[in-house]
Amino acid sequence: MKFALGILILFSTFGPACAQNSILKNVLSDANVEVEYQKECGSPVAESQTFDRRSGRVVEIRGAAAIVFEESPDDKNSPPEKYVVRPAGIDVGKNEAEIRSFLVKNVLGRNVVIIGNTAKNEDREFFGIIETQDIKFPDVNRFLFEKGMAVFSEPAYFYSVSRYTLCVYRQLEARAKADKLGIWAK
Known part of the structure; x- marks a missing residue:
């Protein structure tokens, strides 16, 4: 009886997980899901690195190089934590004045x-x-590349953000160059 009960528990616990796993693999397989720049950048599903998502408010812009971000605390009795965030993938030495102006106005x-x-x-x-709730530029970094306002630069730390995302940024920079947008129009 104990053995049968053990088998029942085992199958009821792992059976659905196995079924969900195969369903998930089918849904996420490259054959079924088309993602932007998949040919050039591969599939983002293949990445195993996870990244932090922090919500808060931008309280200062430091040139084009960084924003000062005040994280919303989980505990209302705790003071907010401040972080300096450098926009990933952006060479802040290029077009600094225009990027800074954009960040001040929009972020x-x-x-x-x-x-x-x-x-x-x-x-x-x-x-x-940097993600906003503005429908025109939900991903600020991406917007800067799409409009030809930014030059791509590999972040100092290899897994700062998704490798797929950085590859997409490189593709967007190349498209902006080809279309002679922003700084590439000169």
């Missing part, structure tokens, strides 16, 4: 979500993707 004082790897942020500084 300063707004609620954002920052996505990045905070594992190496002993000094509370890291590379990240």
Whole structure:
């Protein structure tokens, strides 16, 4: 009786998981899901790295190089944590004035979500993707590449953000160059 009960528990616990796994594999297989720039960048599903998502407000812009981000605390009694976030993939030495102007106008004082790897942020500084709730530019980093406002630069830390995302940024920069947008129009 104990053996039969054990088998029943085993199948009821892992049976659905196995079925869900095969369904998930089918849904996420490259044959069934088309993603942007899959040919050039591969599938984002293949990445195993996870990244932090932090919500909060941009309280300062430091040139084009960084934003100061105040994270919304989980505990309302705790003070907000401040981080310096460098836009991942962006060479901040190029077109600094225009990027800074864009950030001041469109990001300063707004609620954002920052996505990045905070594992190496002993000094509370890291590379990240800046997401807004604005439908025109939900991914600020991406918008800057699409409009030809930014030059791509590999982040100092290899897994700062998704390798797929960085590859997409390179593709967008190449498209902006080909279309002679923004700084590439000169």
